[in-house]
Amino acid sequence: MTTTTDNHYIPPAKLRIFRDESQNLCAEIKDRGTWQKVAARLAFPYSDAERFILLSLNDEEIGMVRELSELDPVSRNLLADVLKRRYHTPEIQRILSVYEAQNAMIWQVETDRGQRELLVRDRHNFRRLKNGDFIIIDVDGNRFRVSGSRRFDGESQKLLDLHS
């Protein structure tokens, strides 16, 4: 399949992301219009979080941003913040303890967002990504990333190997 001009992709030079007075996320596309209360979603949240961002309004697609880095700095930072908020995936830096309770495993961890207690049902809630990272999904749907390249302390690594 060859790459040809695709109308779904918004030319970066024509796109401006901003917040209005009510702090709603807005998108302005030159020669097309302006949209308020825009939602931004990633097509590849784990495998490629800086590319292929879908902008939509009430589930109707406005267009896609191919590369975040191609946007102007203000739009880029704003969109990055929005995506970071949407795809809240704290990175686990240390595993304090893992024990069984409530027919599940309780993980007490330190993340880059602070300490947290996770209730994880079983091994099926661990997703290994192609780049070696893990995503742990707790019973409430919260997601936590374990970086494959991270060197954990001995105790944390032992717990991770045992329970993942």
Added chain:
Amino acid sequence: MGRKKAIIWKTATSPSWIRQRLNEFVRDGEKVTLCFETDMNLQGEYAIEALVVTDRRVMVIAPDQEGVVREVPLQNVALVKTKLLMGNGFLVITTWQENTEMLRFSSSLATTLEEFKEEFEQYLMSCLAWQAPNQHEDEVEHKDEEESTADASEQARRCPKCGQLLPRDRDVCRACLRKRDVIFRMLSYLAPYKRTVAVGMSLTCVMATINAAVPALGGTLIDAVQGGAIGALKALAFVFGALVLIRATTMGIHRLVMTRIAQSVIFDLREQVYSHLQRLSMDYHDRQSTGRLISRVVTDTAQLQQFAVGQVQQFAVDLFFLFVILVWMLSCSAKLTVMLWFPLPAFFLLVKWYRGNVHKVLRKAFRTRAALSGHLADTIPGVEVVKAFSQEERAIGEFNSISDSYRNEVIKATGFSARFSAAFILLTQLGTVLVYWFGGLAVIHGELASLGDLVKFLGWIGLMYMPVWRFATLTEQFEYASTCAERVFDVLDTEAVICRNEDGDKLDGIGEGIRLENVSFHYEGGPPVLKNVSLEVKAGETVGIVGPSGSGKTTLIKLLCRFYDPTGGRILVDGRDLSEINLEAFRKQLATVGQSPLLFRETILENIRYGQPEASQEDVIRAARIANAHDFIMQFPEAYDTDAREQGSRFSGGERQRICIARAVLKNPNLLILDEATSAVDTKNEQLIQSALDLLIRDRTTFIIAHRLSTLRNADRIVMMTDGKVLDVAPHAELMARCTPYRELVEAQGQLGGGQLLEVA
């Protein structure tokens, strides 16, 4: 005993009884052309009759009957047909007045009879300008009488070498396979690791020797203690300590070495079996169940490895061990050694009895266990049906009944094993009792050097039991391992029917089109499924294929995908015979979307990219948009990174189908096969899928099988099939005007509300 192949004879080579009888009543100038010898008479008795075709008549003669049994003038023949029933069939000739059953035959002759019928029809065409009439209405009349020959074709498979029936699930003949060959082949997997195996065996022999030495040390210790020899005691303690250390170290190294060999062998086996499985043609996969194939790769290979690495080594080491012990025993006391083996003849009889009966006893237990598993396999997945029909008590009753039988068989089998074990221990211990008595006497009378010697002897006896037990049960273990090995080798020895033609022509695209020339096909041992199908499809054309169930639509598609080769005629792609084109290059041009969409346990991204792993994310998104899948994919929190889970269980049928269409779109094929791609979804999903398919088929050579005729709205032409033949090919409007069966099909669907599923019986 192999089956004699039935042949259609041309007079000169027909059996002598036919030639002799023909002399009696073939008239002057009458020319005999075809003969067919059958194995039943019309009354259903197994008897020989022959159908003879001359240039004037069709007649049936029998070796034990005067004159002609039945005859029909050749010029009166309007139709020749076969009626296939359960275990037998009829050849029926229809004249202008009536139907005459001319011949009856058993299922063994079904395939040959069909070939004969074709020859007969060709002869009729050539000499009478006879045209095979439209058989549709008559065939439909008899269709409900006819039995499926699928089971028969499964059972009729025979070894091409010796003619014996092949096992149901295997392609390799057990009669042709020698046990010795199986053993050597199992051991051949150790060949790449012979040095490591030699190290492992040496370590095992060291441990065995140390084990055998322990009783000797014990006996010597007793003598030293009795004699008050402190010096000897010290030396013994030191030696014993050293041996323990050596044994422990050797054991550790041995374990590592053996694990390395075992894992390497099983890796080699599994890699070989799985790779070969992937290369085998579809006919093999169609015959085997998924569970069976998984068992071959996972379980049977493990058993084979365990035997080759574990049991064979154990056998060799046990032999060495017993030899060492025997030598020491003989050096200690030849008389006691002979006494120990006194019960040996009885022991051999016992083992013979065990080996002769163990299979019968265990087989029953295995069969009942299989019945139990089978019942569970039915009723647990089918629990919805059980509950809907309130058959819970019945299911419980059946389960308890089978479970009870299994319990009884296991108790019987255990009883058998218990009797053997008891007798085995009795016989082996009888020797020990004799040694106790005569050994004790020998010590008292001074014939044995010391009490310590007796203790040594008794120690060695204790060590002998396990190896002897293993020898006794070796046959059973070997039988089980060799059964597993046969199943594994069956896979490895099965050759792909479809030749991959790695040196064949490569295909860059389909520029001209596809042509089927007199294509016929029958599955092995079965009746014809496709009969002289000829069809030409230009590049970029969309052709719909419709017809009743069993008309050969799906088989035609399988031939187009080259999962099978035609048994007659050929398929040409851009003028080149498909069977001579490089298979991989051809399949790269092809994409299929079937009724049951299959996703792998990967992300949506990887599933769409399955046939094109190098495709960019942008191309994947584009393909998903065309397939009307992008919007629902983006609704998932993880979008294209969403894990499909096992067989795509995370998604609905319609969603899975659209992901599969995206996969096909991404491949950008030149030849597209759609096999009832919308039949398993609701109307809303059907519309989404249909609009995706409309985009997909644009400018591609496409074959669409559909029961819902609305799916074919964009077809350039429609092929109407029935009973393995092409009835007519034309655009929709023309078919409506001139093809009655097609019109009836369309009208029937229109009456039900257009687009609804209708099976034409």
